[in-house]
Amino acid sequence: DAKTTQPPSMDCAEGRAANLPCNHSTISGNEYVYWYRQIHSQGPQYIIHGLKNNETNEMASLIITEDRKSSTLILPHATLRDTAVYYCIVRVGDYGQNFVFGPGTRLSVLP
Amino acid sequence: EAGVAQSPRYKIIEKRQSVAFWCNPISGHATLYWYQQILGQGPKLLIQFQNNGVVDDSQLPKDRFSAERLKGVDSTLKIQPAKLEDSAVYLCASSPPYRILTNYGYTFGSGTRLTVV
Numbered sequence: 001d002a003k004t005t006q007p008p009s010m011d012c013a014e015g016r017a018a019n020l021p022c023n024h025s026t027i028s029g030n031e032y033v034y035w036y037r038q039i040h041s042q043g044p045q046y047i048i049h050g051l052k053n054n055e056t057n058e059m060a061s062l063i064i065t066e067d068r069k070s071s072t073l074i075l076p077h078a079t080l081r082d083t084a085v086y087y088c089i090v091r092v093g094d095y096g097q098n099f100v101f102g103p104g105t106r107l108s109v110l111p
Numbered sequence: 112e113a114g115v116a117q118s119p120r121y122k123i124i125e126k127r128q129s130v131a132f133w134c135n136p137i138s139g140h141a142t143l144y145w146y147q148q149i150l151g152q153g154p155k156l157l158i159q160f161q162n163n164g165v166v167d168d169s170q171l172p173k174d175r176f177s178a179e180r181l182k183g184v185d186s187t188l189k190i191q192p193a194k195l196e197d198s199a200v201y202l203c204a205s206s207p208p209y210r211i212l213t214n215y216g217y218t219f220g221s222g223t224r225l226t227v228v
Contacts (some may be wrong), residue, residue, distance in 0.1 A: 043115075043202050043219025044154065087153060098144060098167065099217065101153030 003027065004088045009106040012082075018075040020105050022088030025069045032091055033064060034099065035073045037084040044087065044101070047073065078109045113137065115220035117203050123226045129191035132223045136184070136205030142166075144217065145178055145188050146202040154202055160186065193227045200224050 005023040012018040024033065034049040048055055048062045050071075055062045061074040075082055087104040116135040124130050136143050141162050146154035157176065159167040162183035171178065175194070180186040190197055200222040 041221070043204070043221050044217075045219070046217065085153075098156045098159055101146075101155070103151070103153055 003031075003090045003100070004102055006086070006088055006102065006105045008103065009108070011108050011110055012075075012078045014080060014109050014111050015077055018078040018082065018107060018109070020073040020075075020086050020088075020107065021070065022073070023070045024088070024090045027068050027090050033062065033068075033071050034089045034091055035060070035062065036087045036089065036099075036101075037082075038087070038104070039081075039084045047086075078107075080109050080111065083107060083109045115203055115205055115218050117201075117220035117223055119223055120221070121224045121226075123228060124193055126195055126227050127192040129189065130193055130225060131190075132188045132201050132203075132225075134186045134188070134203030134220060136186070136203070137207075137218055140205035140207050140218075141183070142206045143180055143186050144204040144206075145186070146204065146219075148200040148202055148222070150199070157188070157201075190225075193225075195227050198225055198227045 003024055003026055032049050032051050035047040036044040037047055038044045048057055048060050050062045050064055052064055052068055064071045085104040085106050087101050089099050091099055115137055118133050122130055143160045145157045147157050148154040157171045158178045160180040163180045176190055178188045202219050202222040204217040204219040206217045
């Protein structure tokens with residue numbers, strides 16, 4: 001079973017920041033938080049991951065609370081192409097363990 | 112870098128028929144995964160290979176599903192006989208053989224959409 005809880009859907013206006021929350025209250029000290037997204041008719045795409053520090057890359061920022069029980073994925077300037085299902089996953093950073101996907105959050109970016 | 116290749120892109124079969132899906136992972140990626148994604152749900156792992164050995168097949172319905180990865184490169188997933196509830200997208204993913212996962216996580220293919228009628 002997935003170890004995370006996400007809202008089933010969210011809307012965001014084009015050009016505004018999209019903030020996608022994720023609860024992972026049972027996360028262990030050695031588990032990372034990963035975010036993937038899945039655009040219609042494509043396979044999931046890696047976005048970002050982090051352990052306890054905030055992370056930023058060219059796609060998004062990841063804010064992890066100090067107690068690590070929740071996190072927020074931020075798309076700073078959402079575009080229509082960011083419309084997708086976003087998955088938050090916790091996972092030990094070891095190649096041997098697979099990803100367990102929940103239902104994710106369906107983000108709709110509106111013009 | 113070429114991505115994970117899957118074929119066919121779409122397949123429609125009648126129940127009780129057999130079907131096979133093919134996956135070519137990214138060159139050098141030792142780990143290969145097959146996921147099943149039913150409409151409206153997140154992907155669910157069916158089987159994980161490390162080179163040509165099975166690491167995890169606990170969620171593979173072995174009475175009808177089989178998978179192989181000969182020579183540790185390409186992989187084939189087969190369903191025989193198919194049931195209506197097998198209608199789903201079958202995703203293949205691969206990852207490099209690093210002890211600590213790289214920043215790229217897994218790379219997924221675009222999947223094969225199977226419809227069983």
